[in-house]
Amino acid sequence: MAVAQNIRCSHCGAPVEFKPGEIIATCEYCGFTTVIETGKPFKFKHSLLLNKFDETQIKEPIMNWMRSGFLKPPDLAKKSKTLEKNLLYLPFWIVSVEAKTSYKGIFERIAPPIVKEGKIQKEYNWLVLGREAAGFPTREYDVPLGGKIPYDFRKIESFAKVLNSEIDRAEALELAKQQIEAHHRYLLQQEVDKIVEMFTEINVKQAVYLHAPVWFVKYEYKGKTYQLIIDGATGMALKGDIPASKF
Numbered sequence: 737m738a739v740a741q742n743i744r745c746s747h748c749g750a751p752v753e754f755k756p757g758e759i760i761a762t763c764e765y766c767g768f769t770t771v772i773e774t775g776k777p778f779k780f781k782h783s784l785l786l787n788k789f790d791e792t793q794i795k796e797p798i799m800n801w802m803r804s805g806f807l808k809p810p811d812l813a814k815k816s817k818t819l820e821k822n823l824l825y826l827p828f829w830i831v832s833v834e835a836k837t838s839y840k841g842i843f844e845r846i847a848p849p850i851v852k853e854g855k856i857q858k859e860y861n862w863l864v865l866g867r868e869a870a871g872f873p874t875r876e877y878d879v880p881l882g883g884k885i886p887y888d889f890r891k892i893e894s895f896a897k898v899l900n901s902e903i904d905r906a907e908a909l910e911l912a913k914q915q916i917e918a919h920h921r922y923l924l925q926q927e928v929d930k931i932v933e934m935f936t937e938i939n940v941k942q943a944v945y946l947h948a949p950v951w952f953v954k955y956e957y958k959g960k961t962y963q964l965i966i967d968g969a970t971g972m973a974l975k976g977d978i979p980a981s982k983f
């Protein structure tokens with residue numbers, strides 16, 4: 737287990753705890769955000785999505801998830817027991833970009849094959865998770881961006897935990913570029929069978945640092961433990977382990 741270290745918040749003087757690997761820390765007393773390495777204030781936009789559930793209210797989305805869908809054992813909601821429910825504010829970078837890929841490839845689904853050229857042009861609010869989080873489905877997470885407000889430490893519940901980012905803005909932009917390029921390469925499979933040339937141009941419009949509320953739930957069913965991840969802003973299940981049911 738890594739030992740946490742302290743720096744002083746340059747705004748209010750309170751100790752700000754961080755762990756090795758974390759590079760941006762938010763003060764839990766005043767919400768001021770500091771870049772750990774330099775000790776300087778974080779100068780980009782920091783936003784927050786609000787959590788809508790307390791520890792009792794979160795039972796409802798958990799139950800709803802257990803009761804819905806065919807793949808689940810019919811007695812799942814009745815027979816399972818919630819072992820843990822932890823609210824974490826996960827750090828994300830939302831990179832707003834225009835991405836343009838020009839390509840040349842060979843379309844082989846007709847005879848004779850033809851050379852095809854074209855462009856894929858899209859806009860994204862591309863999400864990069866600021867750290868490793870056990871099995872968090874970043875690509876499937878449709879961030880409810882409409883609800884974001886400027887970061888406000890007073891809205892963070894006392895039972896919740898705010899995680900710091902382990903990557904900085906430049907690293908987040910680089911990751912977003914790589915992931916978008918890979919995504920476009922994937923999309924191109926529909927257009928051509930062989931890619932001859934591909935060039936992606938990415939124009940970054942904005943990058944926002946965002947903390948989003950995510951509930952990590954552990955439940956027990958027939959002696960085994962499973963995980964369920966719920967979006968605290970909407971109550972939607974983002975990912976859930978389903979016990980195998982025998983028919």
Ligand SMILES: [Zn+2]
Nearest residue numbers: 745748763766
């Ligand atoms: Zn502070």
